[in-house]
Amino acid sequence: ENDEQRSQNHTGGPGILFSNGDSWKEMRRFALSTLKDFGMGKRISEGKIIDECHYLIQEFKQHQGKAFNNRQTLVYAASNIISAIMFGKRFEYKDPVFQAMVERDNESIRLTGSASLLIYNIVPWLGPFLKDWRDLMKNIEDNKAEMKRIIGNLKETFNPEMCRCFVDAFLIHRQKLEKSEIKDSHYHDDNLLYSVINLFAAGTDTTGNTLQWCLLYMAKYPHIQDQVLEELNRVVGSRQVCVEDRKNLPYTDAVIHESQRLCNLVPMAIPHRTSRDVSLHGYFIKEGTTVFPLLTSVLYDESEWENPFTFTPSHFLDQEGKFVRRDAFMPFSAGRRVCLGEGLARMEIFLFFTSLLQHFRFTPPPGVSEDELDLTPVVGFTLSPSPQKLCAVRRQ
Numbered sequence: 036e037n038d039e040q041r042s043q044n045h046t047g048g049p050g051i052l053f054s055n056g057d058s059w060k061e062m063r064r065f066a067l068s069t070l071k072d073f074g075m076g077k078r079i080s081e082g083k084i085i086d087e088c089h090y091l092i093q094e095f096k097q098h099q100g101k102a103f104n105n106r107q108t109l110v111y112a113a114s115n116i117i118s119a120i121m122f123g124k125r126f127e128y129k130d131p132v133f134q135a136m137v138e139r140d141n142e143s144i145r146l147t148g149s150a151s152l153l154i155y156n157i158v159p160w161l162g163p164f165l166k167d168w169r170d171l172m173k174n175i176e177d178n179k180a181e182m183k184r185i186i187g188n189l190k191e192t193f194n195p196e197m198c199r200c201f202v203d204a205f206l207i208h209r210q211k212l213e214k215s216e217i218k219d220s221h222y223h224d225d226n227l228l229y230s231v232i233n234l235f236a237a238g239t240d241t242t243g244n245t246l247q248w249c250l251l252y253m254a255k256y257p258h259i260q261d262q263v264l265e266e267l268n269r270v271v272g273s274r275q276v277c278v279e280d281r282k283n284l285p286y287t288d289a290v291i292h293e294s295q296r297l298c299n300l301v302p303m304a305i306p307h308r309t310s311r312d313v314s315l316h317g318y319f320i321k322e323g324t325t326v327f328p329l330l331t332s333v334l335y336d337e338s339e340w341e342n343p344f345t346f347t348p349s350h351f352l353d354q355e356g357k358f359v360r361r362d363a364f365m366p367f368s369a370g371r372r373v374c375l376g377e378g379l380a381r382m383e384i385f386l387f388f389t390s391l392l393q394h395f396r397f398t399p400p401p402g403v404s405e406d407e408l409d410l411t412p413v414v415g416f417t418l419s420p421s422p423q424k425l426c427a428v429r430r431q
């Protein structure tokens with residue numbers, strides 16, 4: 036599938052994820068600055084995440100230590116952070132509309148990586164004959180309708196004096212441009228709709244699945260879980276963890292980085308297209324060629340990592356146990372298209388993970404050994420853990 040077809044089929048060109056050129060530049064810049072205004076990387080979103088931690092912990096407690104699949108709850112928690120920024124509200128985990136929104140995104144990510152969609156990429160006219168393709172198109176349409184409805188509600192109660200969320204910020208910016216008689220700006224309804232769809236989709240499953248991997252590694256490697264807990268107890272005790280604590284928690288930080296490295300969540304990033312002719316390592320790549328930045332090749336690079344294929348938190352620790360950055364740590368990709376939610380995602384993963392570990396010990400279900408926990412991913416556009424249950428046993 037070329038980029039033109041991709042944008043026509045998936046988004047019609049607007050938004051951020053699959054857009055290009057001036058419109059992409061403007062929407063990306065606007066999204067980044069608005070996410071920052073709403074606290075990405077700052078105290079405001081820290082507060083929102085900490086509030087959400089309480090809901091998440093309550094939900095986990097309800098299972099009373101019995102084995103359950105934690106995927107949905109983790110994805111809902113992550114989704115509520117981006118929802119709060121996009122729409123100015125969080126959803127109840129039991130809200131069927133919210134559940135359907137999140138499930139559709141999850142399903143779309145799986146379908147995008149399915150074998151029949153690969154066939155479709157090679158022979159696009161087959162699309163309508165493939166069930167996966169039809170399901171994906173239906174998902175995208177349903178999602179569009181739902182997001183339109185939410186944006187419509189926000190428009191009805193819109194007050195330019197009071198900026199509640201991303202959607203308001205977009206509308207306020209558009210009004211300003213209109214007042215200064217700037218016509219044909221990029222701030223049209225389609226760019227609003229698709230930016231919201233993109234940010235919601237990009238910010239939900241990614242972060243939720245990463246958290247799921249983190250907990251799975253902890254259940255699989257209990258001695259590492261013990262060390263995280265020892266550090267948390269020593270440095271933070273029983274009070275709520277905050278972002279400031281990260282620099283004093285090098286082992287925990289290393290465990291999170293190693294989880295993100297090994298889980299290799301977005302193995303092929305998003306396809307890019309060369310904007311000019313390029314010569315690279317003796318290869319000539321023509322302008323307009325679709326290029327897949329294989330993040331797997333960096334995250335598992337044998338010349339960069341001591342143990343590329345095993346969970347080794349010491350990849351990120353020096354001799355004295357201090358945290359060290361690694362250049363080959365690129366789960367968010369790199370360059371001008373680097374993930375724009377990285378700051379928010381890192382904050383979420385750190386706060387959700389540490390808060391959960393303060394409250395629960397994660398173990399395999401009774402009768403299942405650590406060895407039997409399955410690290411084989413479900414292949415999709417992102418790599419999520421295979422469906423399986425864990426116990427969240429309350430700590431005293």
Ligand code: HEM
Nearest residue numbers: 052237238241242245301304305367368372374375376380
């Ligand atoms: C652990 C969580 C996350 C991971 C691993 C992740 C990873 C990625 C990767 C690999 C890309 C592709 C970069 C490329 O094209 O080379 C990307 C793009 C993107 N991500 Fe994330 N992401 C995460 C969370 C988030 C969150 C929370 C948001 C929203 C606030 C977000 C918004 C985006 C957007 C909008 C793009 C497209 C950027 C563009 O095309 O200019 N991501 N992400």
